[in-house]
Amino acid sequence: QSALTQPASVSGSPGQSITISCTGTSSDVDNYNLVSWYQQAPGKAPKLIVYEVTKRPSGVSNRFSGSKSGNTASLTISGLQAEDEADYYCCSYAGRDTFLLFGGGTKLTVL
Amino acid sequence: QITLKESGPTVVKPTQTLTLTCTCSGFSLSTGGVGVTWIRQPPGKALEWLALIYWNDDKRYSPSLKSRLTITKDTSKNQVVLTMTSMDPLDTGTYYCAHTIFGEFPLQYGIDVWGQGTTVTVSS
Numbered sequence: 147q148s149a150l151t152q153p154a155s156v157s158g159s160p161g162q163s164i165t166i167s168c169t170g171t172s173s174d175v176d177n178y179n180l181v182s183w184y185q186q187a188p189g190k191a192p193k194l195i196v197y198e199v200t201k202r203p204s205g206v207s208n209r210f211s212g213s214k215s216g217n218t219a220s221l222t223i224s225g226l227q228a229e230d231e232a233d234y235y236c237c238s239y240a241g242r243d244t245f246l247l248f249g250g251g252t253k254l255t256v257l
Numbered sequence: 258q259i260t261l262k263e264s265g266p267t268v269v270k271p272t273q274t275l276t277l278t279c280t281c282s283g284f285s286l287s288t289g290g291v292g293v294t295w296i297r298q299p300p301g302k303a304l305e306w307l308a309l310i311y312w313n314d315d316k317r318y319s320p321s322l323k324s325r326l327t328i329t330k331d332t333s334k335n336q337v338v339l340t341m342t343s344m345d346p347l348d349t350g351t352y353y354c355a356h357t358i359f360g361e362f363p364l365q366y367g368i369d370v371w372g373q374g375t376t377v378t379v380s381s
Contacts, residue, residue, distance in 0.1 A: 149303065180362055180365065182364070182367035182368065184304070184368070191371040191372065191374055192304065192353075192371055194367045196367075197365070197366050197367030198365060198366070198367075203367070203369060235303065235304050237306075239362070239364055243320065244320060245309070245317045245318075245319070246294075246317075247306070248296075248303060248305060248306060249303070250303045251303040
């Protein structure tokens with residue numbers, strides 16, 4: 147099973163909104179509402195920012211929002227801040243055999 | 258407060274077996290729904306899921322690495338151990354253990370707490 151597909155990089159200016167896509171297949175993203183997103187600052191462990199496609203853990207800013215349409219999930223960050231500059235990874239449950247897939251990661255640059 | 262900490266060798270030789278330990282605190286590995294998973298990240302590359310073990314000893318492995326991986330837990334020590342055989346330089350990277358919960362669905366609430374990671378270099 148291949149990794150989920152994300153753009154290698156995105157960028158935006160402070161205050162703007164950006165969206166990161168995550169494309170899977172009918173066996174993973176499209177078949178389960180079990181997509182999660184992780185933010186990874188340089189040299190740090192990943193941090194959960196969205197789970198079950200749209201839900202945010204306690205303490206995560208409401209500037210982060212998730213959605214899904216068919217086999218593509220998306221993470222939108224509104225009101226970009228310098229501190230949002232990081233790598234972002236999507237992840238999807240993929241059934242009993244493959245189980246879990248990560249995306250290739252997207253580097254967000256805040257201009 | 259849930260915390261996880263990885264430990265193990267920093268350098269292994271090619272063909273050797275890697276053994277990593279994840280010491281968990283703030284939760285019990287025997288509590289219903291609890292899972293611990295291992296994920297790795299080669300330098301400058303993406304996250305890759307490796308294996309997961311649940312409270313009931315149910316185990317899942319990455320299909321591409323299944324033949325090389327074994328995940329076990331020691332409930333008395335609240336530790337999870339991952340072994341990976343036939344190590345290769347391509348296995349170099351940071352290895353993370355992390356906490357998850359099986360709610361109504363697997364990983365329903367995501368991988369919510371991560372360890373700091375441990376760096377493993379495979380070199381002769």
